[in-house]
Amino acid sequence: xxxxxxxxxxxxxxxxxxxxxxxxxxxxxxxxxxxxxxxxxxxxxxxxxxxxxxxxxxxxxxxxxxxxxxxxxxxxxxxxxxxxxxxxxxxxxxxxxxxxxxxxxxxxxxxxxxxxxxxxxxxxxxxxxxxxxxxxxxxxxxxxxxxxxxxxxxxxxxxxxxxxxxxxxxxxxxxxxxxxxxxxxxxxxxxxxxxxxxxxxxxxxxxxxxxxxxxxxxxxxxxxxxxxxxxxxxxxxxxxxxxxxxxxxxxxxxxxxxxxxxxxxxxxxxxxxxxxxxxxxxxxxxxxxxxxxxxxxxxxxxxxxxxxxxxxxxxxxxxx
Numbered sequence: 001x002x003x004x005x006x007x008x009x010x011x012x013x014x015x016x017x018x019x020x021x022x023x024x025x026x027x028x029x030x031x032x033x034x035x036x037x038x039x040x041x042x043x044x045x046x047x048x049x050x051x052x053x054x055x056x057x058x059x060x061x062x063x064x065x066x067x068x069x070x071x072x073x074x075x076x077x078x079x080x081x082x083x084x085x086x087x088x089x090x091x092x093x094x095x096x097x098x099x100x101x102x103x104x105x106x107x108x109x110x111x112x113x114x115x116x117x118x119x120x121x122x123x124x125x126x127x128x129x130x131x132x133x134x135x136x137x138x139x140x141x142x143x144x145x146x147x148x149x150x151x152x153x154x155x156x157x158x159x160x161x162x163x164x165x166x167x168x169x170x171x172x173x174x175x176x177x178x179x180x181x182x183x184x185x186x187x188x189x190x191x192x193x194x195x196x197x198x199x200x201x202x203x204x205x206x207x208x209x210x211x212x213x214x215x216x217x218x219x220x221x222x223x224x225x226x227x228x229x230x231x232x233x234x235x236x237x238x239x240x241x242x243x244x245x246x247x248x249x250x251x252x253x254x255x256x257x258x259x260x261x262x263x264x265x266x267x268x269x270x271x272x273x274x275x276x277x278x279x280x281x282x283x284x285x286x287x288x289x290x291x292x293x294x295x296x297x298x299x300x301x302x303x304x305x306x307x308x309x310x311x312x313x314x315x316x317x318x319x320x
Contacts, residue, residue, distance in 0.1 A: 001175060004035035004090035005111050010080040011098035012043040015052040020225065022053060024101040026060040034111050037066040037089050041080035044073045077167075078186055078199040088174050095170040101130065101223040102169065109220055110171040121212035122172040122204065124152050124165035125220025133228035140231070146239050149224050153216035161208050161261045162254060167200030169222045180206045184316050187249050187309050198246035205253040208261055209317050249309065255291060256313050259298035 007025060011018060025038060040053050050069055057067045070087055072080040085093065092114050096102060106125075113123050127149035129136060144150040148168040153159055180203060188195050188202055204214060229235070257263065290307070297306040298314060 001091040002035070002089055003092075004037070005092045005094060005107050006088040006090045006174070007036065007038045007094045007096050007102075007107070008041060008081065008084045008088070009038065009096050009098055010041045010043055010077045010084065011045065011049055011053075012075070012077075012080075013045045013047045013049060014098040015045075015047045015049045017098045017225065017227075018049065018053050019056055020101050021096065021098055022056045023060055024104075024223075025096070026057070026062055027104050028062070028102070028107045029104045030107050034107065035090065036107055037068065039084045039088065040067070040069045041084040042069060042071045043077060043080035044071075044075055076194075076196040078188070078196045081199070082181065085174055085177055091174050093172050093174055093177070095167055095172070096222075097168050097224075099225040099227075100127075100168050101225060103221040106169070106220060106222065109217070113215060113217060113220075114171060114173060117213075117215065119213045120158070120215040121176045121207045122165055122170060123215040123217060123220065124171070125169050125216070125222060126151050126218045127166070127168055127222055127224045130223040130225045131228060131231065133226075133231050137231055139233070139236070143236055143240070146236070146243070147224065147226055147230075149226075151216075151218055156217050156219075157215065159214040159216055161263045162205075162257045163208075163214055164201045164204040165214055165216070168224055169220060170200060171220070172203075176207070176212065177203070180210070183319055184312055187252075187312065188246065190309065191245070191249060193245050195242060195246040195249065197242055198250060201246070201250055202253065205250065205257065206316070208257055209253070209313075211261075251291070252294060252307070252310050252313055255294045255310070256298055256317060259295060260317055 009021065030036060042049055053069065061067060070084060072083045081095065092111055094107065094110055110123065114120060129140070129144070129147065129149045148166040152165060153163070186199060186202060188198055207214065293304070293306055294310050297304055297310055
C-alpha cells in the first residue's frame, strides 16, 4: 500500500454543508514529502452535492492533489465509508464528516502520529463546536460529547482498553480497517432499529479485541459545525436514544473485552467463573441475565447457549 494520506468525506445531501468542509481541506499545510488525496463518498444524495463539491474544490484546490468522487446508493455512512476505504490510494486515512472543519495542520499531525507509532491503529482529536445559532444552549456542555466536541480523554497518549474514539476526524490505517471487517461485517446491521451511526464505536471495540492501540492527541483539532436545527432538545434526545439503542449490540463487545483483554483492572478469572453461575441464577432482569450468560460463554472452554452475535464476536477474537 502506498505511503500517504487519504481524506474521506462521507455525505448525504450535503450540498449546504460541504463548502467550509472542503475549503478547510484545501487550506491544509502539508510537507511536500507527504502525498495525499481526497475522496468524497456520496451516499445517495438527491441534491446538488456532487456539483457543489466539484465547484468548491476546483476553485480552491491545492496543486496536484487528487479529488475523487464515488457513489454508494445504499443508505448509511458505514456503507459509503467502507466503499471509500476500498478505493483509497494511501494507507493512512482521515475520516472527515461533511460538517467537520479540519485545522490547517491536521494532515501533517495525523500522518506523523501513525508514521512514528506503528502500534497505534487509530487516533482522535479535539472537537470545537461551531454553529449558525446565536449561541449554544445551556444544556450543551453536558451533552458536548454526544455532539463529538470537546476532549476525548483527560490527557494525550494511549487510551485504556475499552475506550472509543469518535468517527469525526478519526485517523486510522486502511489495512487494519479492512482486516477488522474481512470475515465479519458490522453486527450493527442486524439491529431492528437503525444504529449504524455507532460504527465508529464498533470499530474501536474490534481494534481493542485484536490487541491494537487507540491514541488521543488534543493537537488534532477540528471544528464541528452544528446547525441551529440540531440544537434543540428533540434532536438531542433522538441523538442520545440512538446511542442507547446501540448498546444492545455494543454491550456484547464490552463483555468480551472484560474477559479477553487486560484492562489494567484487578481481574481474577477463577473468581469470576465461580461467581457467574450465581449471578445468572439470581439475575432479576433480562439485561443482567444476558450479561452473566455471555461472560460465562467467554470464560468457559466449551460453548453454552447464547445469542448469535456473541458467538460471532468470540469467533472474531479467535480468527486470525
